[in-house]
Every structure is written in structure tokens, then in C-alpha cells.
Amino acid sequence: MDNCIFCKIANGEIPSATLYEDEDFRVILDLGPASKGHALILPKTHAANIYELSDELAAKAMILAKKMAKKMTDGLKCDGFNIVQNNGETAGQTVFHFHMHLIPRYQGDGVGLTWKPGKLSDEDRDEILKKLNA
Numbered sequence: 301m302d303n304c305i306f307c308k309i310a311n312g313e314i315p316s317a318t319l320y321e322d323e324d325f326r327v328i329l330d331l332g333p334a335s336k337g338h339a340l341i342l343p344k345t346h347a348a349n350i351y352e353l354s355d356e357l358a359a360k361a362m363i364l365a366k367k368m369a370k371k372m373t374d375g376l377k378c379d380g381f382n383i384v385q386n387n388g389e390t391a392g393q394t395v396f397h398f399h400m401h402l403i404p405r406y407q408g409d410g411v412g413l414t415w416k417p418g419k420l421s422d423e424d425r426d427e428i429l430k431k432l433n434a
């Protein structure tokens with residue numbers, strides 16, 4: 301993708317604060333961090349979102365997320381860790397090159413990743429099960 305900023309960053313055409321790199325991925329610090337150490341896993345090949353990502357890269361990305369969670373938790377001494385991945389504008393995606401957010405959490409950091417829980421109605425449960433298990 302010629303005009304994709306994350307393609308350029310992942311492939312080193314634009315410099316970035318890199319925490320990790322291998323043949324498939326680059327892990328960089330987010331320029332607008334939710335917390336200290338907020339990082340992004342970027343695949344080097346372009347996929348706009350999870351729907352376009354290959355199974356192979358999806359599997360590797362999760363293994364890398366696990367490794368980074370351990371390394372960052374040890375190194376930054378954070379108290380918890382969120383892994384977030386947005387697909388589509390409605391879900392908060394702003395850069396349309398697949399990425400996973402690695403967000404270290406610190407007690408009292410005030411990072412807002414929560415939602416107000418609703419209540420699963422019988423109607424919704426039945427409708428969803430019918431739609432997805434057909």
C-alpha cells in the first residue's frame with residue numbers, strides 16, 4: 301500500500317521508536333499513548349484489518365503479543381496489561397493497517413477501556429444463537 305503510514309513505519313521507511321523487529325513484524329511506541337509504554341504491533345505486509353489478515357500472521361501476532369506482554373510487564377513493572385485491536389471506524393480504528401495495541405496498566409492510571417455492562421435478554425440470546433449457529 302503506497303500511502304499507508306503503518307506500511308512505511310513497519311518497513312523502516314519512516315523512523316520509529318522500535319521495541320522489537322523480526323521478518324514479519326515491527327513493534328513501536330504509540331505516539332499518542334494511553335499509558336507509559338503503549339506500543340503497537342505492526343505486520344510488515346499490508347492488511348487493513350483482522351478480516352484481511354492471513355491466518356498465519358494472525359497466529360504469529362498473538363504469539364508476539366504474548367511475548368511482548370511478558371517483556372514489557374517485566375521491564376516496565378506495570379500492574380496489568382491490555383491487548384486491544386480495533387476494526388472499522390465504528391470500533392475506533394483510525395489507521396487502516398492492522399495493528400494490536402499493547403497497553404501497560406498501572407494502578408490508578410485512569411485509562412478508560414471499560415464499558416457499562418448491559419443485560420443479555422433471552423430475545424437477543426436466541427436471535428444471536430440462531431444467526432451464528434445456523
Ligand code: 5GP
Binds near residue numbers: 395
Ligand atoms: P487505532 O485507533 O486505529 O486502533 O489506533 C491507531 C493508533 O496509532 C493510535 O493509538 C495513534 O496514537 C497511533 N498512531 C497514529 N499515527 C501514528 C504514527 O505516525 N506513529 C505512531 N508511532 N503511532 C501512531
Ligand code: ZN
Binds near residue numbers: 306308345
Ligand atoms: Zn499498510
